[in-house]
Amino acid sequence: MSLPRSRAHLEALLQARRLDGTLAGRVPATGLLSTGLPELDTTLGGGWPRGHVSEIVGPASSGRTRVLVSTLAAATTRGDVAAWIDTVDRGDPAGAAAAGVRLSHVLWVRGLPLSPGVLALKPRRGDPDLTHTVLQRALKAAHLVAQAGGFGVIALDLCDMPAFALRQVPASTWLRLHRAVEGRESVLVVLGAEPVTRSAGGVSVRVQGRPRWEGESPRACRLAGMDCALRVVGHRTSLEPSREVQVALAG
Amino acid sequence: MFAALHLASAPAGLAREDLLTRLSAVAADMTPRWESLADGAIVLDVSGLQRLFGGPDEIAAAARALALEHDLVVQVAIAPTWVAALVLAGAGVEAIVTGRDMAAALSPLPVEALGALPGVDLALDGPGRVRRLGGARNYRLSAGLGLVNPGAAPAGAPDTPAAALATVPAAPLRVPPGRPWPDVLATLQRWGVTTCGALGRLPAADLQARLGDRGLWLQRLAVGLDPRPLRLQPVEVAFVQSLELEWPIDGLEPLSFVLGRVLEPLCAHLEARDRAAAVVRLSLQLTDRQVHVRAIDLPVPVREARVLRTLLLLDLEAHPPHAAIDKVTVDVEPVPGRIVQFSLLRKALPSDDQLASLQARLTALMGQGRTGAPALVDSHRPGDVAMAPFTPSGAEGPDGGPAALLAALGLSATRDAGRAREDEREAAREGWLDTAGYHVRRLRQPWPVQVVIGQGRVPTALRFGIHSRDTAFRDGAIVQAAGPWRSSGAWWQPATEVDGAWDRDEWDVALETGAAYRVFQDRRTGQWWVEGEID
Numbered sequence: 047m048s049l050p051r052s053r054a055h056l057e058a059l060l061q062a063r064r065l066d067g068t069l070a071g072r073v074p075a076t077g078l079l080s081t082g083l084p085e086l087d088t089t090l091g092g093g094w095p096r097g098h099v100s101e102i103v104g105p106a107s108s109g110r111t112r113v114l115v116s117t118l119a120a121a122t123t124r125g126d127v128a129a130w131i132d133t134v135d136r137g138d139p140a141g142a143a144a145a146g147v148r149l150s151h152v153l154w155v156r157g158l159p160l161s162p163g164v165l166a167l168k169p170r171r172g173d174p175d176l177t178h179t180v181l182q183r184a185l186k187a188a189h190l191v192a193q194a195g196g197f198g199v200i201a202l203d204l205c206d207m208p209a210f211a212l213r214q215v216p217a218s219t220w221l222r223l224h225r226a227v228e229g230r231e232s233v234l235v236v237l238g239a240e241p242v243t244r245s246a247g248g249v250s251v252r253v254q255g256r257p258r259w260e261g262e263s264p265r266a267c268r269l270a271g272m273d274c275a276l277r278v279v280g281h282r283t284s285l286e287p288s289r290e291v292q293v294a295l296a297g
Numbered sequence: 298m299f300a301a302l303h304l305a306s307a308p309a310g311l312a313r314e315d316l317l318t319r320l321s322a323v324a325a326d327m328t329p330r331w332e333s334l335a336d337g338a339i340v341l342d343v344s345g346l347q348r349l350f351g352g353p354d355e356i357a358a359a360a361r362a363l364a365l366e367h368d369l370v371v372q373v374a375i376a377p378t379w380v381a382a383l384v385l386a387g388a389g390v391e392a393i394v395t396g397r398d399m400a401a402a403l404s405p406l407p408v409e410a411l412g413a414l415p416g417v418d419l420a421l422d423g424p425g426r427v428r429r430l431g432g433a434r435n436y437r438l439s440a441g442l443g444l445v446n447p448g449a450a451p452a453g454a455p456d457t458p459a460a461a462l463a464t465v466p467a468a469p470l471r472v473p474p475g476r477p478w479p480d481v482l483a484t485l486q487r488w489g490v491t492t493c494g495a496l497g498r499l500p501a502a503d504l505q506a507r508l509g510d511r512g513l514w515l516q517r518l519a520v521g522l523d524p525r526p527l528r529l530q531p532v533e534v535a536f537v538q539s540l541e542l543e544w545p546i547d548g549l550e551p552l553s554f555v556l557g558r559v560l561e562p563l564c565a566h567l568e569a570r571d572r573a574a575a576v577v578r579l580s581l582q583l584t585d586r587q588v589h590v591r592a593i594d595l596p597v598p599v600r601e602a603r604v605l606r607t608l609l610l611l612d613l614e615a616h617p618p619h620a621a622i623d624k625v626t627v628d629v630e631p632v633p634g635r636i637v638q639f640s641l642l643r644k645a646l647p648s649d650d651q652l653a654s655l656q657a658r659l660t661a662l663m664g665q666g667r668t669g670a671p672a673l674v675d676s677h678r679p680g681d682v683a684m685a686p687f688t689p690s691g692a693e694g695p696d697g698g699p700a701a702l703l704a705a706l707g708l709s710a711t712r713d714a715g716r717a718r719e720d721e722r723e724a725a726r727e728g729w730l731d732t733a734g735y736h737v738r739r740l741r742q743p744w745p746v747q748v749v750i751g752q753g754r755v756p757t758a759l760r761f762g763i764h765s766r767d768t769a770f771r772d773g774a775i776v777q778a779a780g781p782w783r784s785s786g787a788w789w790q791p792a793t794e795v796d797g798a799w800d801r802d803e804w805d806v807a808l809e810t811g812a813a814y815r816v817f818q819d820r821r822t823g824q825w826w827v828e829g830e831i832d
């Protein structure tokens with residue numbers, strides 16, 4: 047049996063048992079939302095799929111936040127409203143405005159500004175876990191915004207969350223987030239160091255970048271932008287192999 | 298038909314405010330259409346009251362009876378225009394004028410009687426003062442004057458007041474500016490024009506040529522023409538709903554149901570009056586006889602019971618009452634209902650009441666002041682930021698016109714549309730051109746670090762003092778550094794305050810781990826800090 051026929055047969059069996067909740071084709075795609083980066087849009091076939099949870103992942107200083115800001119700029123320029131769930135309050139509105147984000151169209155939800163030292167602490171048994179509390183609040187805020195509807199982009203920033211805290215989040219929490227945006231016009235973009243969740247129709251974009259410097263000596267040198275390599279991984283609706291695209295982010 | 302109530306006598310020692318309140322109560326008992334025009338005088342629109350009270354005589358009798366209930370004695374005149382009614386009542390003439398008899402009714406009255414009208418001051422000072430033909434009783438009309446039997450006056454005769462009424466131009470006139478009026482009255486006195494009838498019979502064009510707009514305006518009043526429609530007093534309706542509970546309730550869940558019962562009729566009342574709540578106030582009478590009061594200033598006028606209940610419950614979650622609840626009272630400050638006009642050229646946005654509810658939930662979750670739209674601050678302080686109310690529908694922006702429609706549809710085919718977007722970005726970039734290619738993930742409270750300084754006073758290594766594998770802030774050697782960029786400001790303030798002075802050297806550094814940071818050295822203390830991660 048060929049692969050498409052096998053897949054169709056499997057999906058039919060799941061639908062018969064009403065276990066098709068995670069199938070990408072169950073909810074019709076309601077469109078695409080531009081990432082603000084033409085090269086990435088081309089790779090994604092137009093942009094982020096609406097009604098799904100997608101991810102931007104990458105290590106520190108890879109340019110992942112700048113990619114998210116590009117998405118926010120593209121959405122707000124078109125007149126969409128966006129929500130930015132800033133888990134530990136790391137946002138920089140001046141930088142976002144410089145990248146073209148219309149701040150009046152951004153709902154900024156700021157979590158507690160935890161310091162790097164607090165975030166690195168593993169709580170002992172019985173101690174209050176501040177990191178866990180902050181993460182739970184951010185997830186609930188994202189859920190509330192997704193349920194309210196009307197937002198073009200919902201950005202959930204989990205970059206500074208330690209891996210042990212993310213591992214404690216039950217799978218049902220992520221599934222509830224998927225359900226909240228399913229069939230809506232919103233795109234929920236999760237920003238993190240490693241992949242944690244993605245809905246069936248969503249995409250993961252892995253960012254590998256490094257700062258671009260201009261000038262030779264330290265006193266004549268300046269940070270000019272980021273050189274990023276973006277790789278789309280895990281696009282379940284497409285059978286094409288993942289592609290990589292080079293993007294130069296500059297002012 | 299209009300009825301004018303002129304106060305003849307009132308209890309001694311009654312304050313002016315109390316007097317006006319009683320007189321207003323008399324008017325409000327009869328009709329909602331009334332205006333208080335002068336001290337002790339009120340005009341009522343009595344059209345349509347015949348079914349309630351009967352004819353004009355019965356209406357006048359009812360007004361007198363109602364006034365007596367408030368210990369007031371009033372003189373009542375009824376006429377087709379409010380000016381005629383007011384002048385007659387002010388002169389003490391308790392007449393009922395129907396049809397086009399206004400000019401005839403006003404004809405025997407002295408011109409000074411027009412001084413009862415608001416905006417007209419016909420009182421003369423000094424020796425030139427005209428003797429008031431005072432007193433209402435001197436001018437009590439009788440059937441002999443033709444007021445009761447208007448048919449007695451030949452309507453077609455050119456020298457009758459009715460004919461004069463026809464000659465007065467009917468074009469609306471503004472209230473003429475300028476005082477004093479006594480000069481007009483003195484002129485009329487010199488001409489031998491002492492009554493309203495004589496004034497009404499004067500040729501309008503000649504009168505205007507000699508006395509200007511004031512003379513013409515006075516002539517129109519003298520024949521009983523209204524200078525403007527009646528300005529009705531707004532009906533004050535209290536939007537209050539309360540519910541006394543048989544058993545005290547404790548907790549928000551049972552209160553949710555009670556609030557629903559209170560808010561639903563209240564919102565129905567608001568809707569019936571085309572009003573919405575601008576401020577909603579909740580008063581909870583507690584079992585310890587204290588009253589727990591919460592007020593919510595709504596971002597937009599709301600009259601949906603579900604939204605108001607959610608907002609009140611979320612507020613009570615943050616500020617719960619300290620005892621069980623005996624009685625629930627909700628009152629709102631009403632404003633006119635909103636009219637929302639959707640645009641074909643604008644993107645559909647979440648409704649304002651949806652956003653209000655969402656923001657209330659988010660505020661309850663994240664804390665006060667942690668939700669809103671980011672706003673830039675006119676400051677050079679690094680990382681300075683403010684929060685603004687998130688009202689995207691009210692925010693002005695370039696989202697109008699065909700270019701915006703094309704942009705909203707994802708079509709930027711025309712050069713203008715593309716240029717508009719580029720222009721907007723350029724405007725946004727102004728002042729931050731150097732940072733548009735990357736983003737700084739700022740630490741709201743900078744983290745102290747140790748920096749190793751190498752040759753040429755260039756940082757060569759960075760130590761965070763954090764020993765964990767689960768952090769992005771890892772020690773490492775600096776492979777690239779750019780700086781220092783000196784920044785200082787607010788030197789007139791103490792450095793210890795949050796918004797105090799700053800003086801520092803900033804560096805952008807990249808570590809061998811691949812991470813890049815913005816660090817700075819405080820020039821006063823020499824301490825190094827990490828301001829944020831470049832990403």
